[in-house]
Amino acid sequence: MKNATGTTRRTLLCAALGFGLAPAWAGAAEHKVRALQQQALKVARPTQAVLQAVTSVGGQRLVAVGERGLVIFSDDAGQSWNQASVPVSVTLTALCFADDRRGWAVGNMGVVLATEDGGASWRKCLDGLAAAHLAFMEAKAAGSTELLDAARQLVEEGGDKPLLGVRYSADGTLYVVGAYGLAFSSKDGGKHWTSLMHRWPNPDGLSYYGMVERRGQTLLYGEQGLLLGAPSSAAEFAALESPSNGSLFGAQVLGDGAVLLLGLRGKLLRSEAPGSAWRMVQTPVDAALMAGAQLGDGRAVLVGAAGQLLLSEDGGNRFQPVTLRQRFPFTGVTQAPDGALLLTGMRGLVRLAPSELASTVQPFSTSSMVRSLAA
Numbered sequence: 001m002k003n004a005t006g007t008t009r010r011t012l013l014c015a016a017l018g019f020g021l022a023p024a025w026a027g028a029a030e031h032k033v034r035a036l037q038q039q040a041l042k043v044a045r046p047t048q049a050v051l052q053a054v055t056s057v058g059g060q061r062l063v064a065v066g067e068r069g070l071v072i073f074s075d076d077a078g079q080s081w082n083q084a085s086v087p088v089s090v091t092l093t094a095l096c097f098a099d100d101r102r103g104w105a106v107g108n109m110g111v112v113l114a115t116e117d118g119g120a121s122w123r124k125c126l127d128g129l130a131a132a133h134l135a136f137m138e139a140k141a142a143g144s145t146e147l148l149d150a151a152r153q154l155v156e157e158g159g160d161k162p163l164l165g166v167r168y169s170a171d172g173t174l175y176v177v178g179a180y181g182l183a184f185s186s187k188d189g190g191k192h193w194t195s196l197m198h199r200w201p202n203p204d205g206l207s208y209y210g211m212v213e214r215r216g217q218t219l220l221y222g223e224q225g226l227l228l229g230a231p232s233s234a235a236e237f238a239a240l241e242s243p244s245n246g247s248l249f250g251a252q253v254l255g256d257g258a259v260l261l262l263g264l265r266g267k268l269l270r271s272e273a274p275g276s277a278w279r280m281v282q283t284p285v286d287a288a289l290m291a292g293a294q295l296g297d298g299r300a301v302l303v304g305a306a307g308q309l310l311l312s313e314d315g316g317n318r319f320q321p322v323t324l325r326q327r328f329p330f331t332g333v334t335q336a337p338d339g340a341l342l343l344t345g346m347r348g349l350v351r352l353a354p355s356e357l358a359s360t361v362q363p364f365s366t367s368s369m370v371r372s373l374a375a
Contacts, residue, residue, distance in 0.1 A: 033109075033129075033158065035068075035069075035088060035089045035090045035108075035109065036088055036090065036109055036111065036124075036127050036129075037088075038088065038089045039069070039085075039086065039087055039088070039089065040068060040069030040070060040071070040083075040085075040086035040087075040088065040089050041068065041069075041089065042083060043070055043083060045348075046070060046072045046081055046083050046348075047072070047081055047348045047349040048347065048348040048349075049066055049067055049068075049070055049348055050066045050067040050070075050091075050345075050346055050347075050348070051064045051065065051066035051067075051070070051072075051331065051332070051344035051345065051348055051349055052065060052066050052067075052091070052092065052093050052094070052331045052332065052344065053065050053066075053092075053093065053094050053095055053291075053331060053332040053344060054332040054333070054334050054342050054343075054344045054349070055095055055096065055097065055332075055334050056334050056335065056336070056337070057073075057097050057100055057103065057118055057119060058097075058099065058100025058101075058118065059100075059337060060075060060100070060337055061073055061074065061075055061100070061118050061119065062074045062075075062077070062078050062334065062336060062342060063084075063095060063097075063103070063118070063119035064081075064332070064342075064344050064349065065092035065093070065094070065095050065105050065107070066091065066092060066344070067091045068089045068090070068091060069086040069087075069088045069089040069090060069091075069092060069107075070083070070086070070092070071083070071084035071086050071092065071105065071119060071122060072084065073118070073119045073120060077336040077337050077338040077340055078336045078340060078342045078349070078351045079351070081349075082120075084115075084119055084120050084121060084122060085120070085121040085122065086113065086121075086122045087113075087122065087123060087124050088107075088109075088111055088113070088124060088127075090107050090108040090109045090111050091107050091108045091162075092105045092106065092107035092108075092111070092113070093106060093107045093108070093162060093163065093164050093165075094106050094107075094163075094164060094165050094166050094210070095166065096166050096167060096168050097118075097119075097168070098168045098189075100118055101115075101116055101117060101118050102114075102115070102116055102189065103115045103118070103119055104125075104166050104168070104174060104176075104190060105122065105166070106163035106164070106165070106166045106176050106178070107162060107163060108160075108162045109127055109128045109129075109159060109160060109161075109162070110126065110127050110128025110129070110130075110131045110132070110159050110160075110161055110162070110163055110178070110182065111124065111126070111127050111128070111163065112124070112125050112126035112127070112163065112166070112176055112190060113125065114189065114190045125186075125189075125190035125191065126176070126184070126190065126193055127159060128158070128159025128160060128161055129158065129159040130159070130193075131154075131159060131182070131184055131193070131195070132151070132154035132155045132157075132158075132159040133155060134184070134193055134194075134195050135150075135151040135154055135195040135197055136148070136151040136152060136154065136155050138151075138194070138195045138198070139151040139195075139198060142198060144198070147197075147198045150197075150205070151197075161178060161179045161180055161182055162178050162179050163176050163177065163178035163179075163182060164177065164178045164179065164207065164208065164209050164210065165177045165178065165208060165209055165210035165211055167210070167211040167212070167213070169213065169218070169232075170213060170232060171232075172187065173185050173186070173187055174186040174187075174189060174190060175196075175211055177208035177209075177210070177211060177220065177222075178207065178208060179207045180205045180206075180207060181197055181200075181202045181205040181206060181207070181208065182197065182208070183195070183196040183197050183200060183208060184196060184197075199236070200220070200228060200237045201228065201237065201238065201239045202226065202228070206222055206223040206224055206226045207222050207223040207226075208220060208221070208222040208223075208226070209221060209222045209223070209247070209248065209249050209250070210222075210249075210250060210251060212251040212252075212253055212259060213232055213253070214232075214253045214257050214258075214259055214274070215232070215257050215274075216231065216232055216273075216274045217229055217230070217231065217232060217274035218230045218231070218232055218237075219240075219251065219259065220237055221248040221251055221261060222247065222248060223247045224245060224246070224247060225242040225243070225244040225245045225246055225247065225248060225263075226242065226248070227239075227240045227241075227242040227243075227248065227261075228240060229274075243261070243269045243278035243280075244261070244263050244264075244267055244269060246263050246264035246265065246267060247263060247264055247288075248261050248262065248263045249262055249263060249264075249288060249289065249290050249291075250262035250289065250290050250291045250292060251292075252291075252292030252293065252294065252300065252302070252316075253294075254294055254300060254315060254316055255294060255298065256272075256315065257272070257273055258270055258271065258272050258273070258315070258316060259271050260281070260292060260300070260302075260316050261278070262288075262289035262290065262291070262292060262302060263288065263289065264288050265286050265287065265288065266283045266284075266285040266286045266287060266288070266289060266304070267280070267283075267289070268280065268281040268282075268283050268289060268302070268319070269281065270316060270317070281316065281317060281318070281319070282318070282319075283302075283310060283319050284310070284319070284320070284321050285304055285306070285308045285310065285321070287304050287305050287306035287308065288304060288305040288306075289302050289303070289304045289305075289308075289310075290303055290304060290305055290330060290331055290332075291303050291330070291331060291332045291333050292333065293333045293334050293335060295335050295339075295341075296335060296339065298315070299311060299312060299313050300312040300315070300316045300319075301322075301333055301341065302319065302333075303330035303331070303332070303333045303343055303345075304330060305329045305330070306327075306329065307324070307327030307328050307329060307330060307345075308321060308327075308330070309321070309322040309324055309330070309333075309343065310322065311357070322357065324350070324352075326347070326350050328345050328346050328347040329345050329346040330343050330344065330345040331344050331345050331346070332344040332345075336351070338354075339353075339354040340352060340353050340354060341354075341357055
């Protein structure tokens, strides 16, 4: 199984946590396995801990996930937070919800957690050890020596690979994807799983960072510009011509069906509809863009690994930087029910009131555009 190359979402977000992608020494591996069995500890100041993703649930609740199994939720637009009950203490990297009750989170050691109460409590429905065994059994059934060797290596390495993306599809399929081409699906909300690692065109085992759906198409994106596509509600992905040779860390679907792909060095790419060409959108930053959101009024926002917040008022065709009172590497963004903006990252959580977002937009300079394009 190949080693990760270049700057990846994994190294950007987790370097400070001491988690690597390479196989661990025996002692470290044993510690990580224990983390699969140890409940997340209570945190005195959870909004100041490392948080890797945040989302809005059912229009009222907010849920964020982060280091050492930390999950927090808020029912007052992010002004106060409660810590959820979580059965593991591994870092969680991403989450999604099907409705205001059912949701899933993924993270280190191949963990998949499920909730049925809007994120207040969670249970484990998959981990890397079980996933590696599943991949091995399916490779054995397929009769492929190459697949069997790769699956055997997964088992021998102790299921230590992180999952980095999770998506609940419109047809009810749950997908989880991650480092070194990890990919699994479930048709029943996480009770039973199928390995997709040998079914998708990713011969080099590049890392997947996420999946996004728009009308008529599902896109899977990742390391070194990896881009796969499938008709919506279809599990058979085909390789697409990628508009980038740099890693793609995030994606945002806009209300008009356009998709923004977020990448290294401020690279931002836009496709208007399935089958349409990708074009570069100029940005005033040269650090990685990590996540995005569309606000209730139609404006779009993006956050970056160097503490940037970008705002677009024209449907994602042009972005301006926003001045922030706090800046640190950002990993996630969503809008609260009262219109406030919630940003997560390496130093916790920042809440921006609607008035703050409206009054702090900086002018968009031509020199910034040139630097971005030159990058």
